[in-house]
Amino acid sequence: MADTRDRAHLGTLFAAEEARFVAEHPRSRELFEKAQAHMLDGVPMNWMTRWSSPYPPFVDEAHGASFTCVDGHRYIDFCLGDTGAMTGHSPAATVAAAQAQLACGITTMLPTEDSLWVAGELSRRFGLQYWQVALTATDANRFALRLARHVTKRPMILVYNYSYHGSVDETLITINDGVPGPKPGNAGPSVDPTITTKVIEWNDLDALARALEPGDVACVLAEPALTNIGIVLPDEGYHEGLRRITRDTGTLLIIDETHTICAGPGGCTQAWGLHPDMITLGKPIGSGVPSAVYGFGRSLADLIHTDWDYRAADECGIGGTLAGNALSVAAMRATLGEVLTEAAFAHMIPLAERWADGVQGVIDEFELPWVVKRLGCRAEYWPRPVPPRNGGEAAAAEDERLDRYLHLFMLNRGILMTPFHNMALMAPQTTAEDVDRHTVLFREAAASLGL
Numbered sequence: 001m002a003d004t005r006d007r008a009h010l011g012t013l014f015a016a017e018e019a020r021f022v023a024e025h026p027r028s029r030e031l032f033e034k035a036q037a038h039m040l041d042g043v044p045m046n047w048m049t050r051w052s053s054p055y056p057p058f059v060d061e062a063h064g065a066s067f068t069c070v071d072g073h074r075y076i077d078f079c080l081g082d083t084g085a086m087t088g089h090s091p092a093a094t095v096a097a098a099q100a101q102l103a104c105g106i107t108t109m110l111p112t113e114d115s116l117w118v119a120g121e122l123s124r125r126f127g128l129q130y131w132q133v134a135l136t137a138t139d140a141n142r143f144a145l146r147l148a149r150h151v152t153k154r155p156m157i158l159v160y161n162y163s164y165h166g167s168v169d170e171t172l173i174t175i176n177d178g179v180p181g182p183k184p185g186n187a188g189p190s191v192d193p194t195i196t197t198k199v200i201e202w203n204d205l206d207a208l209a210r211a212l213e214p215g216d217v218a219c220v221l222a223e224p225a226l227t228n229i230g231i232v233l234p235d236e237g238y239h240e241g242l243r244r245i246t247r248d249t250g251t252l253l254i255i256d257e258t259h260t261i262c263a264g265p266g267g268c269t270q271a272w273g274l275h276p277d278m279i280t281l282g283k284p285i286g287s288g289v290p291s292a293v294y295g296f297g298r299s300l301a302d303l304i305h306t307d308w309d310y311r312a313a314d315e316c317g318i319g320g321t322l323a324g325n326a327l328s329v330a331a332m333r334a335t336l337g338e339v340l341t342e343a344a345f346a347h348m349i350p351l352a353e354r355w356a357d358g359v360q361g362v363i364d365e366f367e368l369p370w371v372v373k374r375l376g377c378r379a380e381y382w383p384r385p386v387p388p389r390n391g392g393e394a395a396a397a398e399d400e401r402l403d404r405y406l407h408l409f410m411l412n413r414g415i416l417m418t419p420f421h422n423m424a425l426m427a428p429q430t431t432a433e434d435v436d437r438h439t440v441l442f443r444e445a446a447a448s449l450g451l
């Protein structure tokens with residue numbers, strides 16, 4: 001089997017890619033240098049320091065499944081704003097709806113008629129009756145966790161090792177050398193997360209049963225498949241076990257479909273016939289106009305009502321002044337009605353299959369000890385000979401230097417992959433030519449490793 005860990009060779013290759021990026025992006029560099037004056041590290045949001053290039057390409061325009069940078073290069077975009085633009089950039093239907101709404105009131109803290117359609121459509125897709133709106137998936141998760149603790153009167157929550165659900169304090173926990181503790185890098189945690197949260201490995205039903213047995217956990221917050229430490233799919237029967245154990249212990253089950261909406265119009269919940277108590281979803285639901293939702297069923301709504309102080313509704317820790325504003329609700333209506341449709345998924349999912357087949361062909365040709373994983377219209381490769389079964393296994397296989405080299409190699413040749421791991425997402429406007437271009441370049445990159 002080929003050894004991909006020749007560090008010296010990789011270092012030389014990476015340095016050459018860095019030099020090429022700098023030579024081809026003088027305008028971005030100029031902006032980045034000026035930006036140091038008033039933005040920490042020269043970027044408006046700290047994640048933007050995580051690109052593989054010495055500084056990020058500054059964007060000029062983004063349309064459909066591509067964008068151009070201020071240096072005049074065009075990129076096929078498989079990152080799509082890390083799912084925020086899974087709809088493609090500025091889809092016409094959302095732009096029209098948002099423009100119309102922009103001209104007649106952005107936020108009034110009153111409902112608009114669009115919200116009825118959005119909630120009804122979410123109910124049709126995901127099977128839960130009641131829906132509420134937030135601005136980000138982080139907030140949707142925070143609000144869902146609060147409601148779960150409110151109705152169960154239990155103090156703790158449970159998440160999976162190396163899951164990610166946004167910058168929600170309680171969820172930033174991992175198992176470090178066998179011991180639960182703050183996720184490495186967790187900045188300024190309000191409390192030690194082991195006080196609020198239990199953390200277990202994905203696909204381990206015995207660990208789940210043990211953690212929920214004392215009856216102190218309000219809810220399990222889970223993606224239906226992990227997506228933030230690469231894709232880690234559930235074992236056959238895992239979801240049935242998860243649902244049975246949560247029900248047996250009176251624990252609520254919250255499914256976060258923010259990334260797994262890639263599986264189809266109703267996410268994995270619809271595709272796999274799941275029955276969660278709550279669902280959260282954000283990112284692409286407004287085509288990138290900040291919007292998110294959380295939903296729950298009738299019985300949970302009744303429980304919320306039995307112990308709800310309406311006089312404190314504005315200060316109960318749930319909601320926000322701009323949540324449910326007319327602009328985001330109009331964007332969601334257009335996105336659900338005209339962009340992330342059955343027809344769009346029928347185009348996007350086969351493209352992800354094509355992408356994965358192309359990558360698999362290269363892995364086979366060079367006998368790379370890597371796997372390709374796919375969920376709906378999302379696919380990626382991972383430097384491990386067999387798919388990981390949980391977050392711990394996936395994290396142990398991460399190879400940051402290899403990952404960064406492959407990312408920058410693609411960027412320099414006009415393809416933007418999702419950073420943190422080389423993940424590709426298909427938009428309704430992605431073409432077979434875009435996918436095949438990736439396959440050709442992936443082969444070149446594999447060949448460059450000299451294996």
Ligand SMILES: Cc1ncc(COP(=O)(O)O)c(C=O)c1O
Pocket residue numbers: 136137138139141164165166167223228256257258259282283
């Ligand atoms: C599964 C999942 N849930 C929630 C979030 C939080 O989304 P946001 O950063 O838009 O609040 C993320 C972000 O990556 C995510 O991957």
